[in-house]
Each structure stands twice: as structure tokens, then as C-alpha cells.
Amino acid sequence: MDTDTEARSTQHEVVVIIGGGFGGLHVAKSLRRSSASIVLVDRRNYHLFQPLLYQVATAELEPANIAAPIREILHKQGNATVALGEVTSVDLENKLVQFDGGKIDYDYLVIASGLRQSYFGHDEFRAHAPGLKSIDDALEIRRRLLLAFEEAEWEADEQARRAKLTFVVVGGGPTGVELAGAIKDVASDILPTEFRNIRKDTAHVIIVDAGPRLVLAMPEDLGERARRVLEKMGVEIRQNVCVTDVTDGGVQIGDDFIAAENVFWAAGVQGQEWVKSLGVELDGCGRVFVGPDMAIPGHKNVFVVGDAAHAIDAKTGKPVPGLAQGAIQTGNFVAAIIRRELDGTNGRQRPAFHYHDKGSMAIIGRGNAIAAIGKRHFGGFFGWLTWCFVHVMFLVGFGNKLLVMADWFWNLIRRKRSARLITGDPEVHVKRLRA
Numbered sequence: 233m234d235t236d237t238e239a240r241s242t243q244h245e246v247v248v249i250i251g252g253g254f255g256g257l258h259v260a261k262s263l264r265r266s267s268a269s270i271v272l273v274d275r276r277n278y279h280l281f282q283p284l285l286y287q288v289a290t291a292e293l294e295p296a297n298i299a300a301p302i303r304e305i306l307h308k309q310g311n312a313t314v315a316l317g318e319v320t321s322v323d324l325e326n327k328l329v330q331f332d333g334g335k336i337d338y339d340y341l342v343i344a345s346g347l348r349q350s351y352f353g354h355d356e357f358r359a360h361a362p363g364l365k366s367i368d369d370a371l372e373i374r375r376r377l378l379l380a381f382e383e384a385e386w387e388a389d390e391q392a393r394r395a396k397l398t399f400v401v402v403g404g405g406p407t408g409v410e411l412a413g414a415i416k417d418v419a420s421d422i423l424p425t426e427f428r429n430i431r432k433d434t435a436h437v438i439i440v441d442a443g444p445r446l447v448l449a450m451p452e453d454l455g456e457r458a459r460r461v462l463e464k465m466g467v468e469i470r471q472n473v474c475v476t477d478v479t480d481g482g483v484q485i486g487d488d489f490i491a492a493e494n495v496f497w498a499a500g501v502q503g504q505e506w507v508k509s510l511g512v513e514l515d516g517c518g519r520v521f522v523g524p525d526m527a528i529p530g531h532k533n534v535f536v537v538g539d540a541a542h543a544i545d546a547k548t549g550k551p552v553p554g555l556a557q558g559a560i561q562t563g564n565f566v567a568a569i570i571r572r573e574l575d576g577t578n579g580r581q582r583p584a585f586h587y588h589d590k591g592s593m594a595i596i597g598r599g600n601a602i603a604a605i606g607k608r609h610f611g612g613f614f615g616w617l618t619w620c621f622v623h624v625m626f627l628v629g630f631g632n633k634l635l636v637m638a639d640w641f642w643n644l645i646r647r648k649r650s651a652r653l654i655t656g657d658p659e660v661h662v663k664r665l666r667a
């Protein structure tokens with residue numbers, strides 16, 4: 233595919249965007265009235281709403297309800313072209329993006345490729361402990377969760393059955409807390425009603441976390457609230473402990489071994505491998521250091537937005553958080569710079585990025601959430617309603633918004649989970665991730 237020729241033939245400046253997540257999509261959409269030719273490259277053909285992945289993993293939502301095809305999102309935007317492919321390197325000197333479908337020259341480049349799961353140097357854990365960064369991850373977790381019940385139903389030995397229904401979530405951040413709460417809900421209240429040999433108290437959910445308290449990125453009182461609610465639900469929480477090994481049979485924490493056949497990884501992220509090809513300075517997580525204008529120092533036409541950037545808020549001096557809002561705001565900010573420069577209306581120095589903190593929130597079990605919005609910290613059912621409202625608002629696609637709300641309502645009143653297909657590897661008893 234010669235995207236280069238196609239884009240160049242228009243004689244417009246070419247803006248290449250790597251990644252169609254929150255950051256990349258907002259850059260593309262904000263440039264809809266600009267004179268630029270935009271090429272958005274993504275290895276997936278869909279934009280994924282990651283905050284709802286845990287609900288796919290726990291059979292609450294279907295995968296298609298939290299994703300939207302990138303082509304469909306941009307089909308009315310005449311100046312945007314989509315390329316499906318995996319970027320493998322970027323040659324900053326020659327302004328060239330190499331992806332597995334070809335090469336693209338650029339005038340401006342926006343890197344919005346997000347982050348991937350980190351196992352802190354123990355990639356061998358991955359086979360036993362899937363993370364939660366993609367639809368495939370979520371479906372693998374769902375498969376393991378549902379299979380655990382099928383296997384436990386016919387397991388005669390009480391201890392072995394218990395190990396099959398012990399779920400360890402590694403990481404006590406928002407993702408770990410949301411996943412653990414939802415697993416507990418499904419494993420203790422919903423699924424046992426359909427099995428003959430599994431009691432409501434057989435399943436055991438444990439959060440293992442290296443930090444001193446849950447959801448460290450949120451205010452302390454909310455972390456404490458999350459702990460109280462989860463413990464009341466029956467989730468065991470082990471703080472200040474590090475996982476030293478993960479096997480098919482369980483998790484090693486120092487001298488302590490937890491027998492658990494289901495381990496899920498919600499700890500740590502790292503930069504995409506290809507980013508190293510840039511040859512620029514990266515932080516310890518593999519994020520690209522950017523200046524106040526979100527451009528890579530020394531490469532003024534190359535910006536990094538969203539999770540992939542190590543950016544500092546120009547007003548507060550604090551790091552820009554790895555949240556959807558961080559990606560949306562940096563995406564819009566960079567698009568505004570490019571638009572002004574293309575129009576020739578920049579006339580002054582580039583502005584410096586300032587993050588508008590719109591708050592943070594996390595679900596903790598059914599009908600319960602914690603939220604920090606401005607100076608207000610709250611939780612419970614009101615927190616949950618706020619969480620639902622905010623997440624539906626940012627979900628892409630009107631159809632998805634309706635379907636998700638309908639599923640939530642239906643599942644809430646029926647106390648069931650409908651997205652319960654065990655899919656994936658036909659050898660369903662081999663708990664293996666796809667390579």
C-alpha cells in the first residue's frame with residue numbers, strides 16, 4: 233500500500249497519527265477543518281474504551297459495545313485516511329513512519345500509541361496471569377473465570393475446588409479494584425445460583441498489592457473507603473507484598489504461596505516496544521519525554537500525546553496523569569498548535585500544556601463507586617450513578633451508549649450476566665494465551 237503517494241498527491245501537509253485511542257482520535261477530529269491531510273495508523277481497526285474492559289472480562293458487556301470502528305468514526309471527515317497496520321519504527325531524520333503495510337512520509341507526526349502491560353521484567357508471568365489492556369485480554373479473563381466454575385462444578389476434592397475458585401488480582405489500583413469487585417460479585421452472588429455443587433461462599437477473591445493502600449492515585453480517604461467496601465463484600469486484601477512468582481497453581485509472595493488457578497494482572501504499564509526506535513529520551517516506564525508544547529525536544533514537528541508521553545503540567549509542575557482526560561486534552565492541545573501553524577496564524581510562541589483535572593473515579597462492586605471531583609470526595613450509590621453517567625458520556629457511538637445502558641439496567645434488575653460465552657482456543661481446558 234503506498235499511502236505516501238496517495239497523501240502527497242493532495243499537496244497538503246501530511247499529519248500522521250499513530251494510534252486511534254483517546255489521544256489520537258481527538259487529534260484527528262480536532263483537525264477536521266484544517267487544510268492538512270491526516271493519516272491515522274492503528275494496528276486495530278477499532279477505537280477501544282478501556283475503562284469498561286473489566287466489564288467485558290466479567291461477562292457484563294459484549295466486546296463490541298465498548299469499541300467502535302475507526303473508519304466509521306472518521307468516515308465523514310474528508311481529510312482523514314485510515315491505515316490498518318502496526319508501526320514498527322519511525323525515522324525522525326527522514327520524517328518517515330514504517331508500518332507493516334508500508335511507509336508514510338509526514339510533515340507533522342503525532343505519537344498516540346499508549347502503553348502496554350508491564351510484568352516488571354517477568355514476562356513469563358503473562359501465560360499464567362493475563363493483563364487487562366485489550367479486548368483479547370478481557371476475553372481471556374472471561375474465559376478463565378467462566379471455565380473455573382465449569383471445572384469446579386465437577387471437582388470432587390474440596391481443596392482442589394477451592395483453588396479453582398480462588399481468584400488473585402495483582403495490583404490494587406483502579407483497574408485491580410474494579411476487576412476484583414466485579415469478580416467477587418459474579419463469583420459469589422451471580423454464578424453459584426446456576427451450579428449445583430458450588431456454594432455462594434466457595435469463591436475467594438484476593439487483591440495482592442505492593443503499595444501501602446488501595447488506589448494510590450486517588451485521595452487517601454477514598455482508598456480507605458474502597459478497602460472497607462471490598463472487605464465487607466468478602467474480598468481479601470494483602471498490602472505491602474510483592475509477587476515473586478506466578479505458576480499454573482498459584483502465586484508466590486515471599487515465603488507465602490496462595491493456591492489459586494486464576495491470577496489476573498492489573499499492575500504496571502510500560503511503553504510500546506517500537507518507541508525505542510525513535511532514539512530519544514524515555515523515562516523508566518518507556519514513555520517519551522516531551523516539552524511544554526508536547527513536542528519531543530529537538531523535533532518540533534513530532535508530538536506525543538496521551539499515555540505514551542511523559543509530560544509535565546506547565547502550571548502545577550505535576551506529571552500529566554495517564555487517564556482518558558489526559559489523552560483527550562493533550563490531543564486537542566496538539567491539534568490546536570498544528571492547526572494554527574498550518575493556517576499561519578500562530579504568530580507567537582507555542583503555548584504550554586496545562587491539565588484540567590476533571591476528577592477521577594473507580595467502581596467498587598455493584599452499585600458502589602468512589603469519586604474525587606474537585607475538592608469533593610464521595611462514594612456509594614451516588615458515586616456509582618456519577619461513574620455511569622461519565623462513562624456513558626465518553627463512550628464513542630450513540631448505539632454503544634444505548635446498548636451499554638440497556639445491559640447495565642437489564643443485568644441490575646435480573647441479577648444475571650448475559651455475555652457468558654466461553655470463546656477462544658478450542659482446546660478450552662488448556663489455559664494458554666495466544667502468542
Ligand SMILES: Cc1cc2nc3c(=O)[nH]c(=O)nc-3n(C[C@H](O)[C@H](O)[C@H](O)COP(=O)(O)OP(=O)(O)OC[C@H]3O[C@@H](n4cnc5c(N)ncnc54)[C@H](O)[C@@H]3O)c2cc1C
Nearest residue numbers: 251253254255275282283319345346538539554555556559
Ligand atoms: C483496564 C483499564 C481501565 C481504565 N480505566 C480508566 C478510567 O476509569 N478512567 C480514565 O480516565 N482512564 C482509565 N484508563 C486509562 C485510559 O484508558 C488511558 O489513559 C487512555 O486510553 C490513553 O489513551 P491513549 O490514546 O494515550 O492510548 P490508548 O487508548 O491506549 O490507544 C493507543 C492506540 O494505539 C494503538 N497502537 C499501539 N501501538 C501501536 C503500533 N505499534 N502501531 C499502530 N497502532 C498502535 C493501539 O491499538 C491503540 O488503539 C484505563 C485503562 C485501562 C487499561
